[in-house]
Amino acid sequence: MKPETLFDKIWDSHVVKTIEGGPDVLYIDQHFIHEVTSPQAFDGLRARGINVFRPSMTLATADHNIPTQDQDLPIRDKLSRKQVETLTRNCNEFGITCYGLNDPHNGIVHVIGPELGFTLPGMTIVCGDSHTSTHGAFGTVAFGIGTSEVEMVLATQCILQPKPRKMKIHVEGKLGKGVSAKDLILYIISQLSTSGATAYFVEYAGPAITALSMEGRMTVCNMSIEMGARGGLIAPDETTFEYLRQIPSLAQDPDFHTHLGKWAQLKTDPDAVFDREFTFDAGKIKPMITYGTNPGMGIAIDETIPALEDIGDETRTSFIKSLNYMGFTPGMKLAGQPVDYVFLGSCTNGRIEDLRTFAAFVKGRKKAPGVTALIVPGSKKVEKQAIDEGLAAVLEEAGFSLRQPGCSSCLAMNEDKIPPGKYAVSTSNRNFEGRQGPGARTLLASPLTAAAAAVTGKITDPGELM
Amino acid sequence: MSKEKFNILESTCIPLPLENIDTDQIIPARFLSLTSREGFGEYLFRDWRFDKSGNKIEGCVFNDPRYSGQVLVSGKNFGSGSSREHAVWAIAGYGFRAVVSSFFADIFRNNCLNNGILPVVVKEDYLQNLLKTIKNDPSVTVRIDLEKQLFTVLPDGESVSFEINKYKKECLLNGLDDIDYLLSIQDAIKAYELRKTLGK
Ligand code: SF4
Numbered sequence: 096m097k098p099e100t101l102f103d104k105i106w107d108s109h110v111v112k113t114i115e116g117g118p119d120v121l122y123i124d125q126h127f128i129h130e131v132t133s134p135q136a137f138d139g140l141r142a143r144g145i146n147v148f149r150p151s152m153t154l155a156t157a158d159h160n161i162p163t164q165d166q167d168l169p170i171r172d173k174l175s176r177k178q179v180e181t182l183t184r185n186c187n188e189f190g191i192t193c194y195g196l197n198d199p200h201n202g203i204v205h206v207i208g209p210e211l212g213f214t215l216p217g218m219t220i221v222c223g224d225s226h227t228s229t230h231g232a233f234g235t236v237a238f239g240i241g242t243s244e245v246e247m248v249l250a251t252q253c254i255l256q257p258k259p260r261k262m263k264i265h266v267e268g269k270l271g272k273g274v275s276a277k278d279l280i281l282y283i284i285s286q287l288s289t290s291g292a293t294a295y296f297v298e299y300a301g302p303a304i305t306a307l308s309m310e311g312r313m314t315v316c317n318m319s320i321e322m323g324a325r326g327g328l329i330a331p332d333e334t335t336f337e338y339l340r341q342i343p344s345l346a347q348d349p350d351f352h353t354h355l356g357k358w359a360q361l362k363t364d365p366d367a368v369f370d371r372e373f374t375f376d377a378g379k380i381k382p383m384i385t386y387g388t389n390p391g392m393g394i395a396i397d398e399t400i401p402a403l404e405d406i407g408d409e410t411r412t413s414f415i416k417s418l419n420y421m422g423f424t425p426g427m428k429l430a431g432q433p434v435d436y437v438f439l440g441s442c443t444n445g446r447i448e449d450l451r452t453f454a455a456f457v458k459g460r461k462k463a464p465g466v467t468a469l470i471v472p473g474s475k476k477v478e479k480q481a482i483d484e485g486l487a488a489v490l491e492e493a494g495f496s497l498r499q500p501g502c503s504s505c506l507a508m509n510e511d512k513i514p515p516g517k518y519a520v521s522t523s524n525r526n527f528e529g530r531q532g533p534g535a536r537t538l539l540a541s542p543l544t545a546a547a548a549a550v551t552g553k554i555t556d557p558g559e560l561m
Numbered sequence: 562m563s564k565e566k567f568n569i570l571e572s573t574c575i576p577l578p579l580e581n582i583d584t585d586q587i588i589p590a591r592f593l594s595l596t597s598r599e600g601f602g603e604y605l606f607r608d609w610r611f612d613k614s615g616n617k618i619e620g621c622v623f624n625d626p627r628y629s630g631q632v633l634v635s636g637k638n639f640g641s642g643s644s645r646e647h648a649v650w651a652i653a654g655y656g657f658r659a660v661v662s663s664f665f666a667d668i669f670r671n672n673c674l675n676n677g678i679l680p681v682v683v684k685e686d687y688l689q690n691l692l693k694t695i696k697n698d699p700s701v702t703v704r705i706d707l708e709k710q711l712f713t714v715l716p717d718g719e720s721v722s723f724e725i726n727k728y729k730k731e732c733l734l735n736g737l738d739d740i741d742y743l744l745s746i747q748d749a750i751k752a753y754e755l756r757k758t759l760g761k
Contacts, residue, residue, distance in 0.1 A: 111753040112746060117728025120746065122753055132645065134596035139740070148747075160594065174594035181596050225644040225668060239668055241646035243675035243739070251743040253750055257726065259667075289581055290638040293667055323641060325667055389581050389641070409689065413580045413636065506590040506643075515613070527585040527642060529608050 098364035100261050101330050102296050105236045105361070109219045111253060118255040124218040126153040126248045127204045128191070130160055130182040131508070132223030136246035137185040147189040149252045154213055155186050155193040158203045160508050163471050163498035166197055175509065189249070202474020202500045205229040205442035209313065210476055212342040216331040216358040221248060226442050226524065228319040231328035232312035233335055234361050236296070238326040259325040260370040262295040266303035268378040273558040275452070276311030277444060277522065277541035279303065280318040281383035283375060285393035293323030295371065298363060303377035304329055309338040310448035317443045318524050321390040330362045382556055385526050385539040386429055387417040392526075394429070396544065396556045402426045420528055421536050422516070429538075429554050436519035437468045437549040438531070439542055441505035444522035445473030447480050449542040454486040456546035456557065462494035463552030469511055470495050471503040495549070507532045520548040564677045566736040570658055570705045571715065573630035575622055576695040582635055583642030584669065588651045590643075601647055602654025627699040631658045634691055638662075640669025649676045659705050661712070663688045674729050675739065681705060681712055681723045707733060 099107075111120040128136075133155070140147065147153065160175035170176035179196060186193035194200040200211060205226050208214045216234040221227060225239035240254065247254050270279060284291075297319050299312075307315065312329050319327030336355055339345050348354075381395035394400065403425045406414045418424060439445070439453050450472060462468060470490060472478040478500050481487050487497045504511040505523040507530070513519045515534025522545050523530075526537035538554065547557040592604040610623045617624045633652065639662040640648065649672040652660065659679040673680045683691070694714060695701055702715045707730065713720040731737065743750075 112749055114728050117726050120743065120750075122750070122757075131593050135598050135646075138597065143740070145744070148750075172594075178594050178596055223644060223646075225642065239644040241644055241649070241668060241672035241675060243646060243672065247740050247743055250740055251747060251750055253743055255728075255739050255743070256671075289641055290664060290666070293638070293664065320642075323638070323666055389583065391581075409636070409685070410580055412578060416579065506585075508590045508593060525583075525585065525642060527583045529589050530585050533589070533591075533608055533613065 098366040098368070100298060100363045100367040100369060101234065101361055102236060102261055102298060102328060103367070105217055105219065106258060109236070114255070118257045120253050121219060121256050122253055123221050123248050124152065125208070125213055125220045127208055127220070127222035127227070128153055128155045128245060129204050129222070129224065130157045130178045132242050133185065133245055134178065134181050135242050136223070136249055137189065139246040140189070140249055143250070145250055147191065147249045150190040152252060153191050153249065154208070155182060155191050156201055156204050156207055157182055157195045159502045159506065161196050161501040162509050163469075163501050163503045163511055166499045172509070199475050202476065203442045203445060203502055205317065206445060206473035206477065209233065209309070210342070210474060212339065212345040215339070215354070216335065217361050221254060225320045226317050228324070228326040229313050229317040229442055231316040231319065231326050232309060234328055234331035234358070236326065236328065239320060259296040260294055262292055262297045262324070263369040263372045264297055264299050265301040265372065265374045266299065266377050267301055267374060268303055268376045269306065270303055270377045270380060273543055273561055274380055274382060275541045275543060276307050276314040278380055278383045279377065280315045281385065281390070281393045281539060282380045284318065284322045284391050285383070286375070287322045287373070287391070289321060289389045289391040290323040292319065295324050297324045297327040298369070299327055299329050305332060305334070308448060309334060310446045313446065314443055318390065321524060331358050382541060382544050382558065384429060384544060384554060386421065386423055387414070388420055388526055388528050389417070390524065390526060390539060392417065393539070396430055396554065400425055400427045400429065430556060432554045433518065434466060434520050434548045434552060434554060435517040436513050437466055437545050438471070438504040438519055438521040438523060439545050440469065440471030440473065440503050441523035442473060443524040444542050445471060445477065447477050449522065450477065450481045450486050451484070452542045453546045454489045456543060457493040457495065457550055458489050460493055460550045463550055466549055466552050468495050468549050469498060469504050471498045471511070472500045474500050504531050506530060507535070513537070520545050520554065564736045564738060567658065567677055567679055567707050567733040569707070570631060571702055572632045572658070573628070573700060573702055574632040574634045574661070574695050575628045575630055576692050577622060577633060577635040578692045580636040581638045581641055584640055584645050584648035585642055587640070587648040588645065593645060593647050598650050600654070601651035602656070605651040605655040631656055632661060632703055632705070633657050633659070634661045634688070634695060636662065636688070637664045637685065639665050641666040644668045644672070646672045646676070649673050649678055653678055661688070661691070674733070677733060677736070679705065679707060679733060683712060683721055683723060687721055
């Protein structure tokens, strides 16, 4: 048999039918929905007079719009409240499980899927959200879709999709001290650019990838979309299985062992061919930070912003516009620049490991005066764990406080907006103009770099304080 | 449910010579709370068109009376970032029927096609020339012929061809919808499910 990539194996086994000269009809094993990209899809079903085809294969959560304080009170913003209520109503009407606001399972869709055991190796997973790529950390084909496609999945459990090309990103070596999965992926995106992997599905491999925890792998896969990739995946291994064993609902399943056996087979064959391959050396990666308005505009924290001469002709207008927005100049050094806000959270870095890292760093230190910090767990479960493990107390002691879960300042649909012109070191995934609020200036970085900024009030290499 | 058909479009263009325009710019997140597909047009590029007080920002191409039309021409990697289909609803709501660029983000391109908006990919140097042509003469008209897959600057510019997959082309030409198609093959979907539970 022809050697195949893991991506091929999963994709091909889910093709119901191939349309000649067109896309594949791909069967979806797990569908996630949230309040922002689903209402119009449900309206579509009603307009057609049809039901949800397989309601048990869709799971809903409210995350984008919700406040991160006083969650027990009604949502103040009228439109947000309506959107969250619409989700609950739609789910009730169509028989879909919804972990809405205040449910103990509530949280950011890409945080709860894995932690509750909905995300399993070998699956096809979609959600009306581009960071669905996160789930690829478990060896799944997971990708974001638009609302019309959400409607397709609700109506038929299938989606029409051309098969993407395949890219392999091999990361050799070992990450240095204070360098995390976030730095690794920011580095890769800075090398490949925000469109470098468009039309591809990426497999991450190599010793630096397998050394990552599941949380770290999720951070890497999460940001695949930021280089344009359809998604990114990592072959499941003992780290994956150990994570899954800790999920009670899975471990109690009598078939769990049989599943493990099958999942262990999910790998790329030795001679399988990718359309493109890249190799990076983890040892060369330093703590990263972005200086511009797309995630590809990243540098090591001790480097300077590129000079104008180093930017190509077509890109120059965008580059200058971007630096103007950020209030930076070409060739400038970022380290030492004052910071107004710090955001720890999002589906990129709002997991328990991220909170542990942040708390361990600020322990025995104090929040810098003048810095406003938003520390937002990715889910109710992460919140509870942070309290139970004493992380919340450590944060309090250092002058921080833990908020309630949600997307929060990652896209600022709720009240957690960064004011115009202010600088925020953020552990989220996008530094687009206005992403964290109109006029907000976002610098993407790891939880450790965010912690260093939070205690010094400046852009600081965390390594200098460790 | 049938959509508006797309065949031949002749229109002036609005040029946007910037790269990597993400969907957060096309439609900022704070306007995503609407629960219908209508009404997004007025929020298209909201923060580029209007300042905080709601006044028109001068110098923004959308506020320049010389430029109008149903074709948006933009720099490389248009529509990156968030999967929000609201971006396409805003583009359609504003009155565009086609977007021309040298490169589109994947999800955005699918979203366009699912809403009857045609993404036209042209070569980078062609795009740069086109942007210049429109800048020099805002009244320049282009012709997009989907059937023949040809893009032409009228009256006598060279025609360049563009790619679109056969299935999607048929859908656009006939105003057909993917969901109708998927519903029509439900038996095949059920047969697949059965094969799967039986372990093939
Ligand atoms: S945390 Fe941010 S990126 Fe993740 S799902 Fe929420 S809004 Fe999207």
